[in-house]
Amino acid sequence: MCGIVGYVGPRDAATVVYNGLKRLEYRGYDSAGVAVLAQNGHIAIRRDVGKLGNLGSLLAESPVSGEIGIGHTRWATHGEPSQRNAHPHVGMNGRVVVVHNGIVENFLPLREELEAEGVTFASETDTEVIVQLVERYLESGLGFETAVRQTLAQLEGANAVVVMSVDQPDELICARLGNAGGITLGIGHDEMFIASDIPAILEYTRNMIFLENRQMALVTRQSYQITDLAGVPLQPEVHNINWDPVSAVKGEFKHFMQKEIHDQPQALIDTMRGRVNFEKGTIALPEMNLTPELVHSLNKIIIVACGTSYYAGLVGKFMIEALSRIPVEVEYGSEFRYYDPIIDEKTAVLSITQSGETADTLVASEQARAKGATLWSIVNVIGSQSMRISDGYIAMQAGPEIGVASTKAFTTSLADMYMLGCVLGEIRGVIDPVRMRELVNNLAHIPSLAGQLLENEAVYENLASVFHGAQNFLFLGRGINYPVALEGALKLKEISYIHAEGYPAGEMKHGPIALIDETMPIVALATNDRLYDKMVSNIQQAKTRGGIVLAVATEGNKTIANEADYVIEVPASSELLQPILNTIPMQLLSYHVAVWRGCDVDQPRNLAKSVTVE
Ligand code: F6R
Numbered sequence: 001m002c003g004i005v006g007y008v009g010p011r012d013a014a015t016v017v018y019n020g021l022k023r024l025e026y027r028g029y030d031s032a033g034v035a036v037l038a039q040n041g042h043i044a045i046r047r048d049v050g051k052l053g054n055l056g057s058l059l060a061e062s063p064v065s066g067e068i069g070i071g072h073t074r075w076a077t078h079g080e081p082s083q084r085n086a087h088p089h090v091g092m093n094g095r096v097v098v099v100h101n102g103i104v105e106n107f108l109p110l111r112e113e114l115e116a117e118g119v120t121f122a123s124e125t126d127t128e129v130i131v132q133l134v135e136r137y138l139e140s141g142l143g144f145e146t147a148v149r150q151t152l153a154q155l156e157g158a159n160a161v162v163v164m165s166v167d168q169p170d171e172l173i174c175a176r177l178g179n180a181g182g183i184t185l186g187i188g189h190d191e192m193f194i195a196s197d198i199p200a201i202l203e204y205t206r207n208m209i210f211l212e213n214r215q216m217a218l219v220t221r222q223s224y225q226i227t228d229l230a231g232v233p234l235q236p237e238v239h240n241i242n243w244d245p246v247s248a249v250k251g252e253f254k255h256f257m258q259k260e261i262h263d264q265p266q267a268l269i270d271t272m273r274g275r276v277n278f279e280k281g282t283i284a285l286p287e288m289n290l291t292p293e294l295v296h297s298l299n300k301i302i303i304v305a306c307g308t309s310y311y312a313g314l315v316g317k318f319m320i321e322a323l324s325r326i327p328v329e330v331e332y333g334s335e336f337r338y339y340d341p342i343i344d345e346k347t348a349v350l351s352i353t354q355s356g357e358t359a360d361t362l363v364a365s366e367q368a369r370a371k372g373a374t375l376w377s378i379v380n381v382i383g384s385q386s387m388r389i390s391d392g393y394i395a396m397q398a399g400p401e402i403g404v405a406s407t408k409a410f411t412t413s414l415a416d417m418y419m420l421g422c423v424l425g426e427i428r429g430v431i432d433p434v435r436m437r438e439l440v441n442n443l444a445h446i447p448s449l450a451g452q453l454l455e456n457e458a459v460y461e462n463l464a465s466v467f468h469g470a471q472n473f474l475f476l477g478r479g480i481n482y483p484v485a486l487e488g489a490l491k492l493k494e495i496s497y498i499h500a501e502g503y504p505a506g507e508m509k510h511g512p513i514a515l516i517d518e519t520m521p522i523v524a525l526a527t528n529d530r531l532y533d534k535m536v537s538n539i540q541q542a543k544t545r546g547g548i549v550l551a552v553a554t555e556g557n558k559t560i561a562n563e564a565d566y567v568i569e570v571p572a573s574s575e576l577l578q579p580i581l582n583t584i585p586m587q588l589l590s591y592h593v594a595v596w597r598g599c600d601v602d603q604p605r606n607l608a609k610s611v612t613v614e
Contacts, residue, residue: 001072002087002101002612003029004183005200006162006172009191009221012070013037013236014046014059016193019073020200022052025603029073031280032083034059035088035097037169047086052545060505061169067221070162070194071098072317075608078107079124089128090152091135092119095166096147098134100127102178103613106209121282130161131608143219144168152177152216152229154476158359158612164610165569175216175229182357182384183211185224187238192219198241198381199400199609210383255601257403257495261587264408265451268580270397271412275419276446282438283422288392290347294374295427296349302373303330304364305352306611308490309413310408311351314483315579316417322576323421323439325430333360334614337367343370350420353377354401355610356384363614365389375527381407394420403602404609407587410487410578411450418443418576442574446581448570457592458587463550464566464567464592467521473498474512474547476505477525477584478535484579486527488586495604496594505538516545523565526583528554537561550583 003024007016013036016503021032032055033047044064049052072087079085079566091095098370104110107126110133115121117490119132130151137147146167150159158178165171174194176183179517186193186208194217198208209226211217215234217223226234250489253259276283301320303313312334317328331341333351337360342438343349349368351361364385369375377386380396387393396412422439425431431439467473477485477514486502499583503512516522520540524534539549554572561567568585572578594601 002075002196002202004099004101004160004196005069005192006070006164006174006194006219007191007588008170008172008219009188010067011191012062013066016067016204017071018052018056018059020193020195021073022201023199024195025052027099029075031076031083031086031496032073033070033086033088033358034064034069034071035090035164036064036066037164037166037325038064038066040070041166041169042168042600043090043094043138043164045088045097045580046180047083047088049077049081049083049086063290065403068164068170070097070099070164070172075315077125079435085123085125087127089123089125089131091131093135094169096131096134096163098131098161099160100129100130100161101612102159103157103161104129104155106155110154119363127185130155131163134163134165134436138165138167143170144174146362148173148175148261148512149229149387151218160196170220172519174211174219178213183217184383185209185211185219187215190226191221192221198383199402202462204255206240206241206533208241208383210239210268210388212388231531241382254595255403257370257405257407257591257593257601259402260403260407261584261591262454263399264411264584265447265454267375267396267398267408267412268447270399270416271415272419273397274441276440276443278440280587281433281440281441283419283436285394285419285423288394288420288423290392290423290427292427295424298326299346300344300349301326301328301350302368303328303350303352304332304336304361304368306333306358306360307476308410308487309352309354309361311360311483311490312413312417314486315414315480316352318480319414319418319576320421323418323431324424324428326424326428330363333358333364336364341368343368343371343373347373348376349373350376350378351386351390353386354396354406356381356386357610357612359612359614360385362389378413380412404604404607405491405590409580411583415443415446416579421424442577445579446573448571450584452571453581457588459568460588460592463589464596468593468596469520470498470519472515472520473500474515474520474522475500475502476522476524476535477502477506478505478531479529480575480579481525481527481582484582484586487583488523488590491590492593495601495609496589496597496599497594497605505535507539508538513541513545516542516547518546518548520547521550522547523586524553526551526553526560527570527578527582528557528572529578536563552582
């Protein structure tokens with residue numbers, strides 16, 4: 001969602017902040033801005049709507065120079081996307097400037113109170129109350145730090161802020177209140193960085209601190225001081241981040257999404273690295289902190305997640321139940337948080353989240369914790385909130401996922417759930433060493449099979465040339481491939497803006513079959529498994545109604561071409577791992593259709609990479 005960057009040090013602050021914002025573009029935004037404390041002691045602001053390039057042109061035409069600055073990419077919540085609503089926001093007296101993620105839930109009464117005192121607001125945002133409040137406290141004689149503390153104490157809701165003031169020209173103050181996205185401090189030599197996400201500052205430093213809920217940091221170029229909101233000093237852990245900055249760039253690919261689809265063989269290897277011993281046929285997940293007592297005590301696992309991660313969870317249910325025989329439920333974070341779910345200390349709640357910062361997933365996890373559940377997470381962003389609050393986690397090790405549409409996080413999380421199912425099954429005595437070896441062997445082949453699937457993109461370019469004009473798509477699957485159909489439909493919707501539905505193929509006759517005619521492409525997941533014959537009969541039903549069928553079938557299937565109009569071949573794997581392979585054609589098809597349609601593949605309209613608001 002919104003992105004935040006701050007800098008203090010000897011470099012040109014506007015350049016560092018702007019470059020950082022560019023690295024956060026993937027989060028989605030509709031406007032952007034930079035504020036720098038200029039040499040004349042005044043706050044200089046440049047903001048614009050639309051793409052970051054607009055802000056870049058503005059900075060080129062009208063440069064701002066200084067050694068301390070903050071910047072923001074905004075995804076509108078209060079007030080339309082416009083220049084006046086873009087961050088940073090400066091106070092009425094020009095003494096304070098702020099960037100903010102989240103929602104100030106009580107902004108209306110605060111605004112009314114300030115207006116009654118004569119404060120004039122320049123924007124429609126909830127954010128502006130923050131800066132006007134800090135200024136009010138400065139005007140009343142308080143120091144900068146105390147003024148910020150007083151202000152933070154008044155804010156309701158989940159918020160992350162960075163504040164800069166002419167009164168304290170060498171200092172930035174940042175704070176995290178709740179789950180409105182992270183605040184990361186980057187520690188450099190004689191310079192400090194602040195960012196809402198690691199990639200923004202990774203090129204400058206690997207030493208990072210993650211602010212926890214209700215923590216504040218005072219940052220100068222040579223020091224940082226972390227406190228709670230009351231000012232009690234805290235000793236934060238400094239993490240060393242090992243992501244390769246080169247892996248965060250597009251390289252030879254046209255889009256990040258395309259690159260990330262192609263990253264998958266390596267990402268799958270990385271997610272198994274150090275966990276799977278292929279010689280011995282064993283799997284170890286030390287960060288899960290699984291004890292036999294805990295695993296034997298469990299009577300249920302609830303997976304909570306949103307969007308693509310939720311669909312991964314639906315596949316994971318099949319895997320974990322089949323491998324461990326522990327019942328698994330799968331819930332949307334946004335729904336779960338408003339239920340009264342049946343949870344106790346015999347429940348493990350597993351969140352799946354690429355960003356580790358999705359507000360609905362985090363709140364759902366916290367609620368489960370309050371009821372006594374063990375919290376687990378499968379998460380990509382190291383040090384993210386989801387990882388930190390969990391009793392055990394599996395890091396996806398997928399590397400930075402920049403394209404808004406999730407790809408490699410989906411497939412790596414499937415591999416992780418498979419490994420988790422294996423370990424749970426082993427501990428519960430469901431899987432013996434012989435079976436474990438077989439399960440490990442099957443997993444060992446997945447990265448290279450994924451690689452094979454990526455060798456022939458021309459197939460998808462051709463399909464895209466035929467189908468890019470379609471207005472509706474239907475994706476059908478059964479069993480463990482039904483969630484893959486859901487994911488295929490979601491990918492197409494979000495990046496190409498074509499309406500698509502994922503459906504369990506056996507349910508088609510209960511309604512959606514009415515939609516089928518000769519304008520309706522149907523993607524049917526029909527790889528070899530127990531339900532293959534059923535899928536073929538569903539394909540026949542669709543063909544009888546005039547539908548155009550693209551079948552995803554196992555390599556070497558000689559008969560499917562008699563049933564379907566187009567066949568996409570995928571290599572064979574075991575039934576539990578087949579979804580990892582079957583997903584890749586879904587991603588490539590959506591990608592090439594979107595490219596054909598001229599869509600902004602990496603930053604689809606209205607979408608944000610990390611959804612840190614409700
Ligand atoms: C779709 C997509 C989203 C995310 C969802 C959850 O391609 O990326 O649906 O999957 O917003 O995000 P995370 O996994 O970060 O919790």
